[in-house]
Amino acid sequence: MSADTILYIIVAILVVNYLWEQLLDLLNLNHQKDHPPKELADVCDQATYRKTLAYHRAQTKFGFVSSAISFVALLVLLLTGAFGELDSWLHQYIDNEILLALSFFGILFLVADILSIPLQWYNTFVLEEKFGFNKTTVPTFWLDKLKGYLLAAVLAGPLVWLLLFLIDRLGPAFWIYFVLAIGLFSLFLNVFYTSLILPLFNKLTPLPDGELKRAIEVYASKVSFPLSNILVIDGSKRSSKSNAFFSGIGKKKKIVLYDTLIENHSIEELVSILAHEVGHYRKKHVIQNFVLSLIQSAVMMFLLSRMITQESLSLALGAQQTSIHLNLLAFGMLYAPVSKLLGVFLNILSRKNEFQADAFAAKTADKSALASALKNLSVDNLSNLWPHHWFVFFHYSHPPLVQRLRALDLEN
Ligand SMILES: [Zn+2]
Numbered sequence: 519m520s521a522d523t524i525l526y527i528i529v530a531i532l533v534v535n536y537l538w539e540q541l542l543d544l545l546n547l548n549h550q551k552d553h554p555p556k557e558l559a560d561v562c563d564q565a566t567y568r569k570t571l572a573y574h575r576a577q578t579k580f581g582f583v584s585s586a587i588s589f590v591a592l593l594v595l596l597l598t599g600a601f602g603e604l605d606s607w608l609h610q611y612i613d614n615e616i617l618l619a620l621s622f623f624g625i626l627f628l629v630a631d632i633l634s635i636p637l638q639w640y641n642t643f644v645l646e647e648k649f650g651f652n653k654t655t656v657p658t659f660w661l662d663k664l665k666g667y668l669l670a671a672v673l674a675g676p677l678v679w680l681l682l683f684l685i686d687r688l689g690p691a692f693w694i695y696f697v698l699a700i701g702l703f704s705l706f707l708n709v710f711y712t713s714l715i716l717p718l719f720n721k722l723t724p725l726p727d728g729e730l731k732r733a734i735e736v737y738a739s740k741v742s743f744p745l746s747n748i749l750v751i752d753g754s755k756r757s758s759k760s761n762a763f764f765s766g767i768g769k770k771k772k773i774v775l776y777d778t779l780i781e782n783h784s785i786e787e788l789v790s791i792l793a794h795e796v797g798h799y800r801k802k803h804v805i806q807n808f809v810l811s812l813i814q815s816a817v818m819m820f821l822l823s824r825m826i827t828q829e830s831l832s833l834a835l836g837a838q839q840t841s842i843h844l845n846l847l848a849f850g851m852l853y854a855p856v857s858k859l860l861g862v863f864l865n866i867l868s869r870k871n872e873f874q875a876d877a878f879a880a881k882t883a884d885k886s887a888l889a890s891a892l893k894n895l896s897v898d899n900l901s902n903l904w905p906h907h908w909f910v911f912f913h914y915s916h917p918p919l920v921q922r923l924r925a926l927d928l929e930n
Contacts, residue, residue, distance in 0.1 A: 521833035528834065528851045529596060535854060536589045540582065542909050547578045549906040555920045558903065561893045573649050573900040580645055584637050591633075599836020605844055606837070616682045619843035623678060626847075627670065635663075646757065649900060654756045665718055677703060685826060685842055692826075693819035700815045704808070712749065712765045712772050722749045725775070733785045734792060741882050743796050747772040754778050759899045764795045767804060782898055787891035790883045797878025803871045810867070814860050821856070822849050868915040873925050880929040889926050892919060 550571055554562040562570070595601060605622060612618045642659060646652040654662075680699055684692035707715070716722060725731050725748040738745035753760065753776035760779035765772050773795055780788065798804060825831065825845070832844035879888050896903070896919045905918050917925075 519830055521830040524830055524834035524848065525596065528848065531851065531854055532592060536585065539585060542912060543578050543581055545906040546909040547575065550904050554903055557920055557923045558893055562897050566897060570900045570903060574902045576645055580641060601844060601847060602836030602838065605841060615842065616679060619682050620675060620678060622843045651757050651759055653754055653758055658755065662719065669718065682842060690823040690826065693823040697812065697816045697819050701812050704811065709766055709770045712774060720755060721752045725750055730785050730788060733789050737789050737793060737883060741796060745773065749774045750777055750780065752777050760895065762791050762795060764798055764804065771799065783891055783894060786884050786887035790879050790888035791891050793879035793883035794875045794888065797875035798871065800878060801871065801874050810864060818853060821853065825849055862912055865915050869917045872916050876922055876926055877929055880926055885926055885929060889923055892922055
């Protein structure tokens with residue numbers, strides 16, 4: 519295939535994807551009604567409902583602006599051959615292929631992120647602030663940026679280096695070894711996430727003794743699930759939104775509760791949320807997700823191995839000569855539709871898993887407490903209560919609230 523053809527394919531993917539996402543957003547925006555779903559009548563009055571509508575509208579508008587900016591920017595970079603220019607410019611100063619590639623990706627990442635700071639700033643200090651969610655201070659904002667850059671360098675740097683090293687040494691056979699490396703790397707991240715990475719950004723403390731801890735222990739012994747590691751995270755440092763999640767595997771498994779969650783929910787509700795998380799573990803969703811993401815990486819790396827030496831990929835981005843990093847970038851853009859398709863499949867599965875975890879919680883804990891926890895969470899976070907079914911199908915990893923409530927109703 520000629521370089522021009524590849525460039526046209528990349529541009530076509532970009533345009534179709536952009537238009538498609540805008541269409542989904544528009545459908546979602548126009549799918550709102552003038553009243554909350556009847557299932558929420560007890561927790562969502564008209565004033566709160568109007569607030570969720572306003573929040574959803576503000577978020578969608580912000581999304582329109584930011585995706586238009588990145589769409590146009592990427593289109594200009596592609597059509598002017600700017601990626602190739604950057605590569606030639608770096609070639610003057612750096613000889614080493616791997617160092618060149620790391621600088622190339624490093625510069626792209628930094629420039630893209632720095633240019634998007636005004637948007638991130640607006641989102642945090644204007645949009646989220648207006649709806650009372652933002653708790654981030656200006657120093658925290660900048661410190662987060664700095665730590666984020668360092669973390670990206672420490673985590674992504676060695677991985678990119680390894681990829682280039684393996685391609686250089688093994689040619690197209692690199693993909694099997696790199697998938698193994700990704701597997702080990704994500705296992706490492708999974709096990710050490712709460713002990714090494716999260717503490718860089720948040721304070722984690724063991725759940726203190728008290729009524730909540732006792733209630734959790736009663737539940738844990740009832741389902742014979744060891745719950746010695748329950749951590750409270752100071753999510754309130756950045757936002758008043760709340761959440762809970764599971765992390766790690768085997769003996770390292772931990773449940774993390776946001777301080778904002780504990781503040782806004784009753785003990786029964788918290789135990790039912792915890793039961794939902796235990797359900798994910800019991801139904802083997804944690805292992806399933808790990809295996810699926812490994813399969814996803816394998817598909818990607820296999821396809822990459824077929825294309826990594828194609829000269830025309832680099833030329834399509836405006837380069838004078840082929841280089842591995844330009845080929846990687848072009849491949850990333852060509853791979854977008856495959857990744858999207860796999861993402862839809864993973865979302866379908868994830869929504870199914872959420873129903874299973876809810877059912878587990880309904881059976882082992884208090885069903886009505888889970889229902890009220892879900893309703894309160896949704897209203898407190900001003901979630902969209904009338905998502906369009908297409909938007910749900912393509913983007914939602916969790917079923918819409920009303921569907922979850924109806925499924926809970928059917929549980930015994
Ligand atoms: Zn869940």
